Amino acid sequence: MSTDVNVKMDALAGVDPNALPLQVKNLHVEFRTRNGIAHAVNGVSFDLRAGETRAILGESGCGKSVTAQAIMGILDTPPGFITGGEILYRGVDLLKLPESERRKVRANRIAMIFQDALSALNPVFTVGFQLAELFRKHRGMSRKDAKARAIELLDLVKIPAASQRVNDYPHQFSGGMRQRVMIAMALALDPEVLIADEPTTALDVTVQAQIMALLAELQRERNMGLVLITHDMGVVADVADQISVMYAGRVIEEAGVNDIYASPAHPYTKGLLESIPRLDLKGHELSAIKGLPPMLTNIPPGCAFNPRCRYAQEVCRQDPAPPLYQVSPSRTAACHFWKEVKGDE
Amino acid sequence: MSDVVLETRDLVKHFPLTRGIVFKKQYGAVQAVDGVNLQLRRGETLGIVGESGCGKSTLARMLVGLETPTSGDLFVQGRNMSKVGAEERRRGRRNIQLVMQDPYTSLNPRMTVGDIIGEPFEVHPDVVPKGKRRAKVQELLDLVGLNPDHINRYPHQFSGGQRQRIGIARALALNPEIILCDEPVSALDVSIQAQVINLLEKLQAELGLSYIFIAHDLSVVRHIADRVAVMYLGKIIEIGTEDEIYDKPTHPYTQALLSAVPVPDPKLRGQRDQIVLTGDVPSPANPPSGCRFRTRCWKAQDICAEQEPLLVVRDKSDHPSACHFAEVRDVVHATE
Numbered sequence: 001m002s003t004d005v006n007v008k009m010d011a012l013a014g015v016d017p018n019a020l021p022l023q024v025k026n027l028h029v030e031f032r033t034r035n036g037i038a039h040a041v042n043g044v045s046f047d048l049r050a051g052e053t054r055a056i057l058g059e060s061g062c063g064k065s066v067t068a069q070a071i072m073g074i075l076d077t078p079p080g081f082i083t084g085g086e087i088l089y090r091g092v093d094l095l096k097l098p099e100s101e102r103r104k105v106r107a108n109r110i111a112m113i114f115q116d117a118l119s120a121l122n123p124v125f126t127v128g129f130q131l132a133e134l135f136r137k138h139r140g141m142s143r144k145d146a147k148a149r150a151i152e153l154l155d156l157v158k159i160p161a162a163s164q165r166v167n168d169y170p171h172q173f174s175g176g177m178r179q180r181v182m183i184a185m186a187l188a189l190d191p192e193v194l195i196a197d198e199p200t201t202a203l204d205v206t207v208q209a210q211i212m213a214l215l216a217e218l219q220r221e222r223n224m225g226l227v228l229i230t231h232d233m234g235v236v237a238d239v240a241d242q243i244s245v246m247y248a249g250r251v252i253e254e255a256g257v258n259d260i261y262a263s264p265a266h267p268y269t270k271g272l273l274e275s276i277p278r279l280d281l282k283g284h285e286l287s288a289i290k291g292l293p294p295m296l297t298n299i300p301p302g303c304a305f306n307p308r309c310r311y312a313q314e315v316c317r318q319d320p321a322p323p324l325y326q327v328s329p330s331r332t333a334a335c336h337f338w339k340e341v342k343g344d345e
Numbered sequence: 346m347s348d349v350v351l352e353t354r355d356l357v358k359h360f361p362l363t364r365g366i367v368f369k370k371q372y373g374a375v376q377a378v379d380g381v382n383l384q385l386r387r388g389e390t391l392g393i394v395g396e397s398g399c400g401k402s403t404l405a406r407m408l409v410g411l412e413t414p415t416s417g418d419l420f421v422q423g424r425n426m427s428k429v430g431a432e433e434r435r436r437g438r439r440n441i442q443l444v445m446q447d448p449y450t451s452l453n454p455r456m457t458v459g460d461i462i463g464e465p466f467e468v469h470p471d472v473v474p475k476g477k478r479r480a481k482v483q484e485l486l487d488l489v490g491l492n493p494d495h496i497n498r499y500p501h502q503f504s505g506g507q508r509q510r511i512g513i514a515r516a517l518a519l520n521p522e523i524i525l526c527d528e529p530v531s532a533l534d535v536s537i538q539a540q541v542i543n544l545l546e547k548l549q550a551e552l553g554l555s556y557i558f559i560a561h562d563l564s565v566v567r568h569i570a571d572r573v574a575v576m577y578l579g580k581i582i583e584i585g586t587e588d589e590i591y592d593k594p595t596h597p598y599t600q601a602l603l604s605a606v607p608v609p610d611p612k613l614r615g616q617r618d619q620i621v622l623t624g625d626v627p628s629p630a631n632p633p634s635g636c637r638f639r640t641r642c643w644k645a646q647d648i649c650a651e652q653e654p655l656l657v658v659r660d661k662s663d664h665p666s667a668c669h670f671a672e673v674r675d676v677v678h679a680t681e
């Protein structure tokens with residue numbers, strides 16, 4: 001049996017190697033709860049190229065994790081239902097695949113890391129066993145080869161003394177090391193796309209810096225696409241190529257990283273950037289966005305941001321919601337007054 | 346009267362590690378806080394930063410009397426809290442109030458907001474006479490930017506940022522002079538964080554409060570603090586004005602910490618002088634000899650293992666730094 005990790009045992013029909021590794025088109029997800037229908041994702045679209053980092057930025061509850069769960073096929077159903085859209089892996093719509101085919105994509109081609117590593121790792125098995133299982137199941141490796149690969153991987157994510165630590169249980173690792181183990185598991189089968197949902201939020205800044213550096217290095221080596229879900233504007237500025245800003249289940253602005261920071265075209269993005277403490281604001285009031293994000297069971301008509309927006313006019317309070325206007329050939333913003341916001345007018 | 350409203354001298358908190366159920370045998374101790382000296386001046390904000398587990402919350406809990414120090418002294422308005430009588434200690438405590446991190450669990454879900462904010466009056470009935478308490482609570486709600494008519498609502502009817510305002514109103518109930526904020530905005534979204542930070546600054550200006558502000562977000566601390574103390578494994582390793590700490594850090598740990606903070610400006614990408622530390626934080630039950638940072642420090646020499654560096658001003662540092670080789674290094678290239 002081959003031990004080459006790049007040999008994918010499970011062929012997937014219809015894959016077009018020239019198509020993008022990931023395209024999300026007009027995704028809709030709702031949660032049917034006792035208190036009504038929560039519209040968690042309302043038409044999210046984005047593309048991800050090989051080797052590219054796309055950040056998904058937004059406040060708590062805006063639908064970032066649900067989007068990721070829908071892509072991975074791990075949505076909590078019920079109450080969660082995908083009610084529309086497409087999720088394309090190299091041209092194949094994952095939403096149309098039976099679960100048996102879907103499983104071939106998970107971990108193999110699109111893998112995910114979570115905020116909370118401890119809950120993603122199984123506490124009763126050693127770290128080495130959990131890694132080795134991946135190779136045994138998906139690559140048909142022998143026990144011995146699989147363990148050797150597990151050690152290599154732990155080494156790759158810079159766990160010191162990997163050949164000894166491979167026999168440890170997750171609780172014997174520090175938070176930062178557990179996050180490395182989870183990265184190792186996600187990268188084990190050499191996926192083309194990695195979705196990282198707040199991978200460093202629970203970690204200290206010095207550990208966060210280590211983990212982000214490690215992710216960047218591995219991404220470069222493998223030309224992997226990375227979807228980075230975060231609310232940290234500093235991390236985004238540091239690593240992202242493209243940014244999708246979400247609000248109440250929609251992408252409300254999409255642009256390259258430099259454009260977003262230099263001239264945000266949506267009032268929400270602008271408000272977020274202005275609420276970060278900056279050196280020149282010392283001794284001054286921060287410009288906070290007033291009010292709160294809406295309940296997803298009761299999203300206001302028109303632009304969902306209108307009750308908090310300082311640019312809002314009558315048109316903003318009326319359906320339909322503002323479409324994603326083309327701000328430039330490479331960027332869009334869902335605000336009727338994007339020119340004013342951006343300072344073009 | 347002195348300008349110092351709060352002072353600690355060699356404050357220590359060790360949590361014993363015990364084995365056995367009936368005959369507990371101590372086999373060690375977690376040195377959560379190990380000899381902290383600091384002063385808080387009237388009207389200032391002292392920021393405390395440091396990584397998870399370095400002892401920030403334990404220190405805060407000792408300052409408000411929720412934890413008894415293993416040794417050391419705490420002075421409130423010049424009075425040694427372990428030497429004064431019960432009544433005076435009670436009054437001293439009243440003067441220091443705590444705002445906690447988690448707006449979701451720190452409020453009792455079965456109490457109304459009015460009862461939560463008014464609860465301190467049960468312990469200190471002399472502050473506001475019974476008949477005036479409801480009015481006082483409404484005044485507090487108004488002060489923190491909440492609707493006074495919501496006095497009978499329950500915590501779950503409020504958002505995270507609003508709950509943090511409730512926590513702040515409660516802390517203000519007894520007219521304290523000192524407020525200790527332990528990660529007051531960490532659980533909040535950026536846009537809501539700014540609202541709470543603005544509120545804290547407004548209250549400080551209006552009421553002349555002194556703050557100790559604990560946070561792991563270094564840019565938030567820079568915004569709000571006048572002086573900053575950096576902790577590592579139970580000790581303060583550098584302390585100075587906000588400018589001194591951020592622009593002229595001299596302890597390798599402070600430098601590493603500052604250099605690790607991502608700057609929200611893509612134009613500065615790759616230009617940061619980033620110091621990536623290797624290794625994990627050692628266990629506080631078994632800290633390294635000498636300098637506690639030496640196991641992760643790129644400057645460490647033999648002396649660092651042999652001799653504990655004191656928190657003092659040295660030749661190449663104009664403010665106290667606990668490093669034998671303290672020397673300024675500019676790690677944060679500001680955007681101005």
Ligand SMILES: Nc1ncnc2c1ncn2[C@@H]1O[C@H](COP(=O)(O)OP(=O)(O)OP(=O)(O)O)[C@@H](O)[C@H]1O
Pocket residue numbers: 031033038040058059060061062063064065066067076079080231296
């Ligand atoms: N299992 C579930 N049942 C019901 N509602 C859910 C469920 N999972 C998510 N939701 C709802 O969907 C919305 C979007 O949640 P999601 O977890 O995607 O937010 P998020 O953007 O990841 O936020 P955070 O930054 O807090 O992680 C939320 O309002 C949430 O209440």
Ligand SMILES: Nc1ncnc2c1ncn2[C@@H]1O[C@H](COP(=O)(O)OP(=O)(O)OP(=O)(O)O)[C@@H](O)[C@H]1O
Pocket residue numbers: 360375376377395396397398399400401402403404561629
């Ligand atoms: N009641 C306790 N019993 C035993 N150990 C404790 C207790 N409380 C805290 N500790 C330990 O003391 C050390 C300091 O904890 P503390 O909560 O003060 O850290 P912190 O700096 O506030 O961290 P964080 O940033 O995570 O809040 C930690 O190692 C912790 O595990």
Ligand code: SF4
Pocket residue numbers: 596597598636637638639640642643644645646649654667668669670671
């Ligand atoms: S005293 Fe030594 S070990 Fe400690 S920080 Fe300074 S150089 Fe590093």
Ligand SMILES: [Mg+2]
Pocket residue numbers: 064065066197
């Ligand atoms: Mg999430």
Ligand SMILES: [Mg+2]
Pocket residue numbers: 401402403527
């Ligand atoms: Mg704490």
